[in-house]
Ligand code: ATP
């Protein structure tokens with residue numbers, strides 16, 4: 032059954048990102064309005080600053096590097112207020128931006144530079160050794176490495192981004208003409224939860240569409256000066272003029288890139304940038320700047336629910352918080368509300384969808400709590416029988432559609448669905464059909480209110496004989512056992528049974544008081560159907576491997592299981 036978004040369709044313009052943000056005629060806030068402020072130094076860029084620096088940087092790229100349409104600029108950096116002018120300058124010059132996690136090793140950065148075909152790389156001086164070595168392996172010369180941030184290179188080997196701007200200022204280049212629907216603005220890399228990160232090509236139109244889709248989901252509740260708040264939303268008003276966002280998610284991931292580096296230039300909301308999350312600095316900044324909105328991921332929600340220092344700060348200005356990127360339970364959201372009075376709603380999306388597909392609404396926050404919210408405008412969705420299509424002719428296979436309330440794989444179609452994986456037509460064909468339907472690889476169901484629940488990933492479903500076993504469901508049971516604080520379930524191959532079987536990795540509350548594994552097995556088996564029993568056993572571990580967004584890295588557990596079987 033195909034379902035349309037309950038929002039009316041938006042009239043989405045086909046326009047490049049630079050024009051969309053900087054040349055729009057209906058902007059309400061002035062050039063002098065502060066948009067990005069560094070959380071630690073208070074250095075600030077107004078809207079006008081970002082535009083001016085971006086144009087100068089774009090001209091500098093064209094004059095210094097003979098920048099051509101489609102050339103790729105890679106940025107390996109934590110979030111930094113210098114990033115937006117560099118990003119929008121590259122787009123102005125017709126380029127594509129590929130953001131990279133600065134925590135990557137030389138090997139990982141080299142892979143991304145090679146895969147994306149980057150021409151220049153931007154990084155902090157503190158990260159120069161790693162980036163230089165990676166550039167060396169793919170033939171990028173030192174003078175194509177550009178430094179951002181306050182610390183400059185005294186040897187003169189690497190240009191600072193502001194000197195690229197200075198060189199560009201005097202030139203007379205004009206912005207490149209772009210085809211918004213076909214030219215790639217970003218080549219972002221997925222998190223690599225299920226394998227190597229994939230290069231996801233997002234067009235200008237993909238991104239501008241998602242910025243507008245998100246504005247509707249917020250019901251224009253975010254306000255740059257306090258005057259535009261939609262009054263019928265049951266949220267406290269911002270107390271001091273406009274909203275203020277605290278940006279603590281990385282700009283190198285599409286979630287942070289969209290909601291924290293792009294959207295503020297559209298909404299005009301001043302955004303305080305914290306390059307690396309730590310709980311005390313986050314609380315201090317909320318208190319100091321009277322932050323009203325923050326975008327978070329589940330590990331941060333866990334801090335808000337449980338960390339002792341949180342209650343010593345005044346966080347009462349925070350009227351809205353949005354979590355995404357990984358599963359979050361209703362219980363945890365309720366704990367945070369009870370403890371701090373902070374409302375958290377959720378969104379859901381993927382790198383491949385620019386990223387947001389579903390978003391919670393404030394007016395039904397208490398009813399929909401714990402769901403991923405409703406489908407954004409201009410999107411269609413269907414739930415289909417899940418099957419792993421990584422081998423065989425998947426694009427040709429037509430999966431059976433399921434009904435409301437039934438659990439299956441989520442397929443979506445709409446303006447924010449990506450163009451394909453860079454240089455990987457096989458992977459693209461496996462998930463993107465010729466008529467634009469994208470298989471998300473996520474398993475879930477939609478309730479009668481149209482809200483989405485994500486329950487698992489297709490690739491993570493365990494196949495026990497003919498049955499599908501969803502690991503997240505088993506994890507949900509396991510954490511109910513007294514003494515279990517965290518857990519993860521994976522499938523391991525059992526030769527004698529000639530099938531995959533579920534195995535649990537469990538973290539105990541008190542490592543000095545080991546769990547009675549046999550008792551846990553008995554308890555667990557009495558709660559699940561026969562095919563879901565933990566036939567692969569239970570292993571005690573100190574912690575469950577997760578990435579910084581809280582995604583369980585099951586591939587690491589699989590490697591552990593393999594090492595154990597080979598030992
Ligand atoms: P890779 O594709 O490289 O294996 P990844 O899918 O984790 O990694 P991202 O694009 O960063 O890379 O993350 C998208 C995924 O995050 C979704 O497919 C989904 O599994 C998960 N996700 C996002 N939001 C939510 C949410 N609200 N609840 C549950 N899962 C979520």
Ligand code: MG
Pocket residue numbers: 221222381472
């Ligand atoms: Mg993915």
